[in-house]
Amino acid sequence: MRCGWVDDNELMKQYHDNEWGRPCHNDRSLFELLSLEMMQAGLSWKTVLNKRVNFKNAFANFSINEVKNMTDQVDTLMQDKGIIRNQLKIKAVINNAQVIAGLPVSFDEYIWKFVDNKTIKHNYKSYKDIPSYDELADKISKQMKSDGFKFVGPVTIYSFMQAAGLVNDHETRCFIYSQI
Numbered sequence: 001m002r003c004g005w006v007d008d009n010e011l012m013k014q015y016h017d018n019e020w021g022r023p024c025h026n027d028r029s030l031f032e033l034l035s036l037e038m039m040q041a042g043l044s045w046k047t048v049l050n051k052r053v054n055f056k057n058a059f060a061n062f063s064i065n066e067v068k069n070m071t072d073q074v075d076t077l078m079q080d081k082g083i084i085r086n087q088l089k090i091k092a093v094i095n096n097a098q099v100i101a102g103l104p105v106s107f108d109e110y111i112w113k114f115v116d117n118k119t120i121k122h123n124y125k126s127y128k129d130i131p132s133y134d135e136l137a138d139k140i141s142k143q144m145k146s147d148g149f150k151f152v153g154p155v156t157i158y159s160f161m162q163a164a165g166l167v168n169d170h171e172t173r174c175f176i177y178s179q180i
Contacts (some may be wrong), residue, residue: 002130003171004168005127011049020180023119023165027107030164031100032062035093037160038086038151047084059093062093064107068126092150112166114140119180121168130169 004164007018024030036055048055058080060066070077077083079088098109114136124130133141137158144152163168170177 001173001177003127003174003176007046009049010045011052012046015049017176020163020170021165021170021176023180024163025108025112027064027100028062030107030111031064031067031097032056033163034152034160035059035098037156037163038092038096039086039089040159041089041151041156042155043084051083054080055158058083064097064100067094068101070094070097089151093179095148096152097148103147111140114143115161115166119165119168121180123172124169125172127169127171131158137161 006012017161024033033049033053036048036052037121037179039051039055057061058077059070071094072172074087074094078085078087083090100110103110120136122130133154140161141152141154141157146158158167162169166179168180170180
């Protein structure tokens with residue numbers, strides 16, 4: 001049995017079964033997840049997931065070193081009908097690549113230190129019981145903003161924490177819950 005938020009969409013099933021909530025320690029993948037969660041703000045995850053391939057094409061497969069140099073491509077990206085064309089979000093993705101590239105440690109080390117390099121396992125019976133953010137997400141959000149990141153409010157950060165496996169918010173009845 002899967003978490004209750006997963007519908008019949010194959011992309012949603014694949015994302016849930018193979019990525020969501022599984023600990024991620026790859027800088028490029030973490031940057032991709034953060035960027036996609038930012039893009040989702042105000043929209044549905046299904047919308048973002050359906051555009052994921054287009055985002056990968058538009059943002060050089062989320063290569064931090066390439067995206068950090070895309071400042072002069074904002075107008076071109078704004079014309080790309082395959083992605084979410086929000087100028088502030090596009091600029092934030094580029095800005096965040098620049099911030100990550102300038103960190104004194106890897107993005108993996110930076111983000112996982114907030115949870116002492118261990119997934120926090122919650123015990124939710126229903127996805128409806130999961131908060132949209134918590135104190136830790138608020139703390140991480142404030143630190144990231146202080147470090148220069150954009151579009152990293154506590155709700156976005158909590159969603160990112162879930163996606164990257166910093167927290168295990170799979171429902172207790174979900175077949176993945178005990179795997180993490």
